[in-house]
Amino acid sequence: MTEQRYDSRPRQQPPGPGGTYVLCAGGTGGHMVPAHCLALELQARGHKVHLVTDERGLRFPGLFPGVEITKVDAASTGRSGWKSLPSVALSIWKGRNTARRLFKAMRPRAVVGFGGYPALPGLLAGLSLYLPCLIHEQNAVLGRTNRYLAPRVRAIATSFPRIRRMEGSWQRRAHFVGNPVRPGVLAAREVPFDAETTRLKLLVTGGSQGAAILNSIVPAAIALLPAELRAIIDVTHQGRESDRDAMLAAYRAAGIAPVIAAYFPDLPAEMASSHIVIARSGASTVAELAVMGRPSILVPLPIATDDHQADNAAALVAAGAAQMIRQSEFTAERLAQALTLWLTDRQGLGLAAAAARAAGHPEAAKRLANLVIATGLIA
Incomplete structure (x- = not known):
């Protein structure tokens, strides 16, 4: 795999006014946030960005300021299996045709996909018109x-130096x-980590939808800690409102007198002020933990496609930055054992x-933008 092959080329920026780049993403924050970060970087360089997304991609507030958005049809067989294949194919074809008409009028310099089925119609349209196309894997x-x-x-x-399911011919x-992270995460990177402070903050986050197993296991694990360890920790827990009373x-x-909320308006700030983070190991979470330099105990979601969350977590474990516990x-x-390991060893x-922190890539958005622009320059 090549690391930033295009960085040394003298023609990264196109001559004249900035061009238009199309980003294709939708479905989940894991796809939308890196696309948003790339959009900010391209806009900062004077380029225009257009987002092609699905219905779910329209539901993320605060992303893609000043970006024109086109919604296209997209679908996946999901749990329905092969029975839904005809309707899924029709939706993708309709989405592809919508994007194709848009691209004919726009003639973007490059089309970038961020994985997930919502990106497929836009990439198929770009490929059908022989436009420069590339993909980002989180x-x-x-x-x-x-x-x-x-x-x-x-x-x-790619977001990791080594990627599973990557065919040799694609290398x-x-x-x-790297995986681009939000500006708030980059700002939080400047918050120093102090392992010698009197009290240690433990942050538990299962995402905006919560994670039921974290909500039940974490309080029980803390109850098993010796009294002298419970006396030095503060707990902030992002969990479902329906579980609040039990937690x-x-x-x-x-x-323990915890802070519990279903949503924190500035989760990067909460993460930056923490000493140990207990979380799932989605791509964005892993990237943010690394950029900010925060130790974590990761519990991969077992139903994630191709068990990719376990691979994400394993990368931090190999770096010495995290502990992984399979669900x-x-x-x-x-969990009490894992917590004790760090609570009793400040060094x-x-x-x-x-x-x-050493495993983080705060420059990922810039590096991705360089690659996108260079790809758009190749005839």
């Missing part, structure tokens, strides 16, 4: 949509750039924070 495993597109696009940008077009009761029984082994006893906790 996870440590190449996703199904990106595996389908990989043989057809000009460049494959020549693969470029390690609050469990924490109070353990002598099948995620018990109160096991080890500090080393894990330094390892996480």
Whole structure:
């Protein structure tokens, strides 16, 4: 895999006024946030950005300021299996035709896909018009949509140096750039990590939808900690509102007065002020933990496609920045053991924070933008 092959080329920026670049993303924040970060970087360089997304991609507030958006039809067989294939194919074809008409009028310099089925119609349209196309993979495993597109696009940008499910013949077009993170995460990177402070903050986050297993296991694990360890920790827990009363009761029984909310308006700030983060290992979470340099205990979502969350977590574990507990082994006893390891070893906790920071790629958006612009310049 090539790391930033295009950085040294003298013609990164197109001559004259900035061009238009189309970003194709939708469905989840894991796809939308990196696309948003690339849009900000391209706009800062004087280029115009157009987003092609699906219905779900319109539901993310605060993303893509000043970006024109076109909604296209997109669908996946999902849990319906092959029975839904005809209707899915029709939706993708309709979305592809909508994007194709848009691109004929716009003639973008490049089309960038961010994985997931909502990106497929736009990339198919770009390929059909022989436009420069490339894809970005957020996870440590190449996703199904990106595996389908990989043989057809000009460049494959990756978030990890090593990617599973990457065919050998695709390696020549693969470029390690990292996973772009939000400006708030980059700002939080400047918050120093102090492992010697009197009290340690523990942040638990299962995402905006919460994670039921975290909501039940974490309070139980903290109750198993020795009293002297419980006395030095503060807990902030992002969890479902429906679980709030049970969590609050469990924490109070353990002598903990937690901060519990279903949503934190500035989660990067909460993460930056934490000493240990317990979370799932989605691509954005892993990238943010690394950029900010925060030790973590990661519980991969077992139903994630191709078990990609386990690969994401393994990358931080290998760097010495995280502990991973498979959900099948995620018990109160096991988590209490993992917490004790760091709560009783401040030096080890500090080393894990330094390892996480060393594994981060705060320049990912810039590197991805360089690759996108260079790809658009290749005739």
